[in-house]
Amino acid sequence: MNDQKIRRPRQADIATLAGVSVSTVSRVLANEPGISESVRLQILKVAAENGYPVKPASEAVAGGLALIASDGVTGTLSVFYEAIVDGLRAGAAEAGMPFEVRLVREDRTTPDAVRDYMQTAGAEGLFLVGIDPNESLRDWLQASMTPTVLVNGTDPRMQFDGVSPANFFGAYEATSRLTKAGHRRILHLSGSHRHTIRERVRGFEAAIAAVSGAEGRLVSLALQGSASREAHERTTEALAENAGFTAAFCMNDFIAVGVLEAVTEAGLRVPEDFAIVGFDDLPCAQMTNPQLSTMRVDRAALGREAVSLMLSRFRNRTASARHICQAVAPIPGGTVPNA
Known part of the structure; x- marks a missing residue:
């Protein structure tokens, strides 16, 4: 009898078998728009045949929209936020959460603009990635009880859920x-x-x-x-x-x-x-x-934890806000002796 545990296929495995990129697989499993129906069906078919869990439509959760400060990601910090978005996409795909990303200028995150973004995306939950909400946006998010998670962000008032490095x-x-x-x-x-x-x-x-x-x-x-x-x-x-x-x-x-x-x-x-x-x-x-x-x-972990917080917020929109701190590990190198 073979007791060896069978490894669950990863999105990278599905991508290889379907002949597409890992990013395309993530977007399909997260129900993101912009993918042709033939490619979508092929990826879902390969995923099902290889035992990758795909939630049926009846189990789908509310959608999420990630707003990312374009001031940062279009510059040298793009690589930092790219990994966070990968984590968000992976977490959303595993949860069956429809998910979209939009770059915005932070000074244009007004309540009216954010409301329009969310309505266009059909999203109920908002991920603010690298954005600290201004006063008017804070007031609107609280008054409308919009599920909100700060990603790579900290709310000193503890009014919004958030996840950040320590x-x-x-x-x-x-x-x-x-x-x-x-x-x-x-x-x-x-x-x-x-x-x-x-x-x-x-x-x-x-x-x-x-x-x-x-x-x-x-x-x-x-x-x-x-x-x-x-x-x-x-x-x-x-x-x-x-x-x-x-x-x-x-x-x-x-x-x-x-x-x-x-x-x-x-x-x-x-x-x-x-x-x-x-x-x-x-x-x-x-x-x-x-x-x-x-x-x-661990930037991808920040994205995954953010999705977990959003799912909890969907289940209980009146619960006290939570903040998750991810440990930051020292990496040895040659610019500090013996450290």
Whole structure:
């Protein structure tokens, strides 16, 4: 008797068998529009034949719409949000949730505009991805009892469900990697209006305060153009002061790349003379020399958890808001010794 457990087919397996992309499979299983009926039927047929669970129409749940801040995803952070959307799509497909994505400018997320987006998509639930709702939108979402989940977002008032990396604790750990390596004068390059990034600043400050003799300096970035280029310029300015800073914790890996370039150009050795820790574990972290020490954010897991929160909200629209924090794991590299 063979007791070996049979592996459940993945969306990648269905894509290979159907001769389409994984993205197309995800969209079909999530009931997204824009796929030809023949391709849709072929994918559903292959999925059924290979034991991939597809919810019948009678079990379908209410639809969801994800609004994503175009200001971020069309720039260097596109790779960050791409993985979150993959997680959203996968979670929606497994739940049988019709799901659509729309890019919007954050300053245009008015109640009227969002209402129109949702009506066009036939969605009952709203995922705000990388968007902190403004006051008028907050008021409308609450008054209309629209199921809302902040994805990669934090609501300090705890009025909306949300899921985010453990930004405070992740920043605390990142900074602690530097203090444990003996550094006592540390820069933190950051810049954003978002609550999630403010939590990283708080984590940095708390880690500095926890070590006697440690001093931190926040280097605020405008982030109007290339984050790496601006970080390079600001780091060069800081090093020119000869103020004794020997390390930097960076808000994300793109910023860390700019810091590494500036430090190297200044003739400093990394990590012997200057240490660097990034955040997010983006692909660029593996392309630097030495390889960047960073903090990993499981971005696909954020998307899946967001769908779970939405399903719970559909079941009970008056329950207290919940926030899920995903652990942020340290990733060793060559820009911090032994860390």
